[in-house]
Structures are given as C-alpha cells and as structure tokens.
Amino acid sequence: MAEELTLQAEHAASEAESLDDLRQVRSRFLGKKGVLSQRLKELGSLEPEQRKIQGQLVHQQKKAIEQIFISREDELKLSLYQKRLDQERIDVTLKGRYIAPGALHPLETTVRIVLGVLQRMGFEVEEGPEVEDAFHNFDALNFPPDHPAKEMQDTFFLAEPFKDKFGAPSLLRTHTSPVQIRAMEDRDPPLKIVAPGKVYRCDADVTHSPMFHQIEGFWVDKHVTFRDLKGILTELIKGVFGESIPVRFRPSFFPFTEPSAEVDMGWQNGWLEVLGCGMIHPNVLRAVDIDPNVYQGFAFGLGVERFAMLRYGIPDIRLFYESDVRFLRQLQDPLIR
Template sequence: MTTSPIQTQLETLQTEAIDAIADSSSLDELEQLRVKYLGKKGQLSQILRGMGKLSPEERPAVGNKANVVKEAVQTNLDRQKDRLQQAAVAAKIAAETLDVTMPGVSRPLGRVHPLNGTVDRVLDIFVGLGYTVATGPQIESDYYNFEALNTPQDHPARDMQDTFYLPDGNLLRTHTSSVQIRYMENNEPPIRIIAPGRVYRRDTVDATHSAVFHQVELLAVDKGLKFTDLKGTIKEFLQRMFGSELPVQFRASYFPFTEPSAEVDVQWKGKWLEVMGCGMVDPNVLKAVGYDPEVYTGFAAGFGVERFAMVLHQIDDIRRLYNSDLRFLRQF
C-alpha cells in the first residue's frame, strides 16, 4: 500500500512536534507549542483539511494516522508539563530554603523611655512589698474624681486642681485616686494597691510642671494601720528608689481625702524638692465605699512620675521628657 502525502505530513508533524516539546524550557513556551500543533488553527488542523481530496478508500487510514499523531503529541505535552511544573516547584523550594547556619540580621534595639522605665521601677518595688497593680478609666465622672474623695461641689479644694471638663459632664481625671474608689467598691479589706496612670490638669507648662503627666498612687486599708506605717512604707520605697543616702522630710499639709496629710520632700541638687503627698485615708472616703471607719484605717500616697524621673536621672527640665529629642533619649 502506498503512503499518501497527508500521511507523510502527519509523520513529519509528529517528529517535529515531539522534538520541539522536548526542547521547551517553560510552561509558557509549552503552551505556545500546544496551540501551534493541536490548536483549532494549528498545523494538524491545516493538514486534515486536505482529506477532502482523498478517495473514500484512503480516508480511514489517514484518519487513524491523525488520531495516532494527535495522541502522541498530547502525551508528550502532558509529560513535559509535569516535568516543568516539578522543576518550578523544586526551584522555588531551593530559593526559599532557610540556611539556619547563616548569621542573623542585626537590628538596632529600642530603648525604654525614662518615664516608662521609672514606672516599671516603682511597680517592681511595690509589687515586691505585696501591692497589687490597679488601673481605671482616664475619663471620669465627677463622683469618682471628687465627690467620693470627700470633695463635694462647694469644697474649696476643687480650686487646687484646674480640671478639664467634657461636654457630657464628665472630666479628664486629675489624679489616679479615682482608681482607689473603684477598687474599694469592688473589694473588701485588707487591700494594698498601686495605681499608675496618665492624669490631666490645666496647668501652666514650665520646667517642673505639665498639663498632662503621669501619676502613681498607693493605697493600703486594713485594721490598725497608723501614720507610722505610712512613713515607714514611704521611706522604704524612697530608699529603694533613690538609695539610702537621699535625705527625706515630711511636712504637714492638706488634702481633702486624707487626714492627717503630709508632703514628702527629697533633697535634690542642694534644694528640697516636693515629690509626693500622703496621709491617712479620711473616714468619709471609707464611708463612701462602704467601709466602717471604726474598724478599718488606711493610708494613701501619690506622686508624679515625671518628678521622680527628673530626680532619678538628674533632668533639669520636665519638657525634655516630651520633646522626643533623640540626643536626649539615647542617654537612657
């Protein structure tokens, strides 16, 4: 039997296609070859258009040959596609492999801000003394910020703290003493808490004052607590904070929520610097939270973190703590 020209073309196409597929190096190139040889307008379709010129006896042999060629080309396309996909996965895995023996990339470490460092140091001391850290909201009601602390609407002590009032009648807390009230409302004595947080007062900013600053307050309530317990606690704290050589003195003072009350000074740069206020919890404050002042007594103290940071690090101006000057911050 003689071979028709179409069969010869089909054999040539098969050989050419298989060689081209074997030489392909990417999935995109492989797809182009599939379209070139097996697409609707590909070479196989163009060759088969000549079957109309064949005799009825020749057509079955040519059709069978076309199917064999198409199957052979498609099989080689599938095999090459699998090989290229596996090679791509292997290359990706190799590229993403982590060499754990390589040295790490060094990144500069951040530094703790002197204010945060001071708060951490204070909390470490008081937690070591058995105190629990307590927190509360910065937006407070008049009741928790003033009234429950023995400071009613007409009390002259309100003039001591120029307050930021909000349109809804609430205010930005002027001290963290409000945290003490909230804690006592939900806990029975004995209690020992330390309350750090940000507070707000309409104060003139200068070297030692700021309208927004940080405060830490401590509170202890139990049976039989005396002013000597308060003095001993404060002296122990200040000695751990600044060292045993720092001179400390107590001065009689006034706060609406403590009675008796005192200011605490430390000697700094040859001068006495006021750093905290303290006193025995006023009986009216204990009554406001449901404690019996005939059974329980307590003491409280509060101080500004900025003042302590200034003493601890010999900083001459409180505003340096807020200027974000890297030349200053890198010293810590």
C-alpha cells in the same frame, strides 16, 4: 430561680468579648454589690432551718457561676493567644534586616522602678479608666463643692453626652485616686494597691504638663497606722534614689486624707518636696460603704515626671515628650528592660 440566674450568668459570660468585659460581668454577679452578695444578705431574715437550706443552695450556685466565668476566661485567653500566634508569624525565608535595639522611655523606666519597690512590699498593681465621672474623681474623695479643681480652668471636662448619673459632665481624671475608690467599691478590705497611669490638668510650664503620669498607692486594713505609711514611703524613696537619702514628713492638707503630710527628701544641701500622703479620711471610707470604726488606711501619690527629672537631672519636663532620640539615648538604663 437559681437555674435562671445561672443561665443568665452563662449567657452574659458568653457575650463578653474581652477580659475587661468579662470582669465587669463577673462583678455584676459575684462582686461585693453583686446579685449573689445581695442574696446572701437576705438569708438573715429567714428562719434558722430555712436559712441553712437556702444558704447551701446559694453557695452551690455561687460555685457554679464562678466555674462559668473561669471557663469563659480560659476561652478568651486561648483566643487571644491564637490571635497573637496568627499575627506574629515570621517568614524565615526573608533576608535578615538589621533592627536597631530599642530601650524603654525614661518615664516607663521610672514607673517600673517605683512599682518594683512597692510590689516587693506587697502592693498589687491596678489600673482604671482615664475618662472619669465626678463621683469617683471628686465627690467620693471628699472634695468640697467649691474646690478649685472642679473649675473649667483647672480641669478638662468633656461635653455632652458624656454625663454621669447625677447630670455632671465627665472629665479627664486629675489624679489616679479614682482607682482607689473603684477598688474599694468592688472588694472588701484588706486592700494594698498601687495605681499607675496618665492624668490631666490645665497646667503647662517647664515643670508641669497638661498630661503627666502619677502613681497612687493605698493600704486599707484594721490596724494600718501612720507609722506604716512613714516606713513604706521612706523605703520607697531610698529604693529609688539611694539608701543615703534623708527623708522628712511635714504637716499638710488634702481633702481625702487626715492627717496629711508632704514628704521631702534631702537634695543638694537642702530639702525638696517629692510626694503627698496621709491617712484616708473617714468620709472617703464611708463613700464606699467601709466602716471607718473598723478599718483605716493610708494613701499617697507621686508624680512620675518629677521622680524622673530628679533621677536623671532633667531641668525641663517637656523634653520627655519631644521624641528626640538623641536625648532619649542619653537616658537609657541598661539594668531596666
């Protein structure tokens, strides 16, 4: 039986044609809900002597399967490297041509600045799919059945055959919070993750776009408190906009956090709301099989365009998407490459 599982893992790993495919296959065998995790749980029903023998066998098998995936990952990385070498060959006999120096888009610059501040505080960057199912986008995040975000006029739903296992249509994700659910499904706490990416909502005016960028962050551990949340977000805002910027927190409501807060920063002799946050709701932890009596955590989300508009003094969000080089050249940041 053990040899059969090892052969299955070896075959599945060899079939993976990309690193993303390999991660999914690896999760099937070694993830929190994978085959080997289930076998370890079953050891509890055995007699002590038998449990010791079987436990050693399962751990040996786990090491063998881990080595299979490590070897396959090395092969895929080497293959990608070889393809890059083949594709990026330069003919040095050609006459040189002037290429104007490029620069990062102001939204990408803003993302790198925000991620840089959070990574220095120990957050790991993770991404997820832009086409989501209702469970990861709504249900696991404690959205009630009649929430407005589930209506067609607020969210881009996809037509058949893109339906999840419950028969609900798939959708373009409305926030990057599903990355939080996927990470907690696949791994045990502690988790300290920040998730950047595109999101989609039926909204368009000078400060809103149907497609925009969001950064979600969360931290789950045994002793995470609201005090930690306030400290991290205060450092984040000051790291992006300057040490002299005052910050305040106001009570608010989100389905997936309790208590929740809006975060304001001092701006032009007043206050301006810049992001939302709160302690992760116990229902969200239960949805991914994490015991809220043992673990707790916080989550926060910010709009990249909003941070960029404030940082550069841009009055209209649509300017970011018009690809006007004259506009973009004005926003080049020589310190970010």
